[in-house]
Amino acid sequence: MNYFISLILALFLTIIIECFVALILRYRKKEIFQIIVLVNVLTNLTLNYLLLIFRLNNLSIFLYSIIVIFLEILIIFIEWKIFVYVFGKNKEWFFLSIAINTTSYVLGGIIFILIT
Numbered sequence: 001m002n003y004f005i006s007l008i009l010a011l012f013l014t015i016i017i018e019c020f021v022a023l024i025l026r027y028r029k030k031e032i033f034q035i036i037v038l039v040n041v042l043t044n045l046t047l048n049y050l051l052l053i054f055r056l057n058n059l060s061i062f063l064y065s066i067i068v069i070f071l072e073i074l075i076i077f078i079e080w081k082i083f084v085y086v087f088g089k090n091k092e093w094f095f096l097s098i099a100i101n102t103t104s105y106v107l108g109g110i111i112f113i114l115i116t
Contacts, residue, residue: 003052006116010108011044017107018100025099031086036100039082043075076101 018036027033054067076097083093 006112007045007048010048010112011040013108013111014044014104015040017104021100021103022096025096027096032083032096035079035082035086039079043078047071047075072101072105 015037018040019033022032022036050071051068054064059067079101080094080097083097084090087093
């Protein structure tokens, strides 16, 4: 699959999954979904670009996995901080960020395995 197409597909799937999880968790404010989209445009594209660079450098599976885990945790914290900045301090934003990012990572990985 063309890299550009898979990059856009990953972004699109991530946004759909994360918005769906937010809906399941009973979030309804339009601004929450706008933040999810904007944060993912920034973080998902950056993450996948960085992962491409790391893949091209032939890192060991172990080191590559450590980098992926570190970057995913970093994204959770970035998204959480943006939620706090926009909506005010509240523990729920951290849990929302964990829930949507973990779900999109797992489901996105499964979907990509199935379609590639």
